[in-house]
Amino acid sequence: MNNTVVRTIYGVIFLLVMIAGMLLHPLAYCALALFAMEVMLWEFFRMSIGTDLPLQRILAMITAAVAFCAVMGTAWLGISPVWTGCALLLLLVTFASSYFGAAQREHFHKLAYICAGLLYIGIPIVLSPFAMFRNGVFDGRLLLSCFIVIWSTDVGGYCFGLLFGKNGKKLFPEVSPKKSWAGFWGGLAMALASAWIMKAAGLIDFPLLHCLVAAAIMSVFGVLGDLFESEWKRSFGVKDSGNIIPGHGGLMDRFDSALFAIPAGIIYLVFIGLI
Numbered sequence: 124m125n126n127t128v129v130r131t132i133y134g135v136i137f138l139l140v141m142i143a144g145m146l147l148h149p150l151a152y153c154a155l156a157l158f159a160m161e162v163m164l165w166e167f168f169r170m171s172i173g174t175d176l177p178l179q180r181i182l183a184m185i186t187a188a189v190a191f192c193a194v195m196g197t198a199w200l201g202i203s204p205v206w207t208g209c210a211l212l213l214l215l216v217t218f219a220s221s222y223f224g225a226a227q228r229e230h231f232h233k234l235a236y237i238c239a240g241l242l243y244i245g246i247p248i249v250l251s252p253f254a255m256f257r258n259g260v261f262d263g264r265l266l267l268s269c270f271i272v273i274w275s276t277d278v279g280g281y282c283f284g285l286l287f288g289k290n291g292k293k294l295f296p297e298v299s300p301k302k303s304w305a306g307f308w309g310g311l312a313m314a315l316a317s318a319w320i321m322k323a324a325g326l327i328d329f330p331l332l333h334c335l336v337a338a339a340i341m342s343v344f345g346v347l348g349d350l351f352e353s354e355w356k357r358s359f360g361v362k363d364s365g366n367i368i369p370g371h372g373g374l375m376d377r378f379d380s381a382l383f384a385i386p387a388g389i390i391y392l393v394f395i396g397l398i
Contacts, residue, residue: 130369130371133369134370134371141155141270145263145267146267149199149261153191156251157188157191157192160188160249161187162367164184165180165184166364166365166373166375167240167244167364167375168183168236168240170361170364171236171239171240172233179234179237187241187244187248190249191249193206194249194250194252197252198255199252199261201259243382244375250386251266264327266385268318268327269385271317271321272317272342272388273342273345273381275313276311276313276314276342276345277310277345278313279306279310279311279313279314280302280307280309281306283308283312284302284306286305287309288302288303288304289303291303291305292304294306294307294350299350310342311343314338315339315342318335318337319331321334322334329392329397333392333395333397337388338388340384340388341388344383344384346380347383348382348384349379352364352375364376
């Protein structure tokens, strides 16, 4: 089958699964987030440390899952935050066990990769349930809106880069040779346009100015997230983080922008008191 057709089919399936997970039911989101987090942690560890430190890798994935479920319980069921804090403290067990498990000195530098994976992938997803509930009611529109901004940035960046960026100045050629400033500005414009459309359609109920500012922040940080993952893969000589999605690579390749963009956008909205 033609690669473009394969990419299109699986791209549509990916979008439908994402939208369903964010809108249908808290359990649907829980399953989606847990699956994505565990797969991305596995991809990150495999890329960074290979098959070394198997106990620490497994423990890191388990503690991240437990922490997510604890936060989900607090956001959804009103379980005391004390229990959430206890679950988050389990992350310290990972660090402690890593020390005892890495007896050989050459393994010590690899412990940082376990910590980095938990910070880079685990923390944003573990805390994401707080963005999925408003006054105790499940409402995935905010997170969906964030992803729409990110996807719009990607589409705008690709189209503008293809049309105007081939011979133009590149963004960071050492990291991503194809990314251009034309694509960057095109992606930013599409992000702002998508925020305006979502506000007009009633998908977002924040003031328009803050919608646009949040969209701009997410667009910029999304590009930074993309560049960060590209540089990380390049440092290990890896083209794709995985092959779980035919024609698209791994889940890290699909969520690299979101891992930077969504926390940045949410922090802005929290800072100004809208959530």
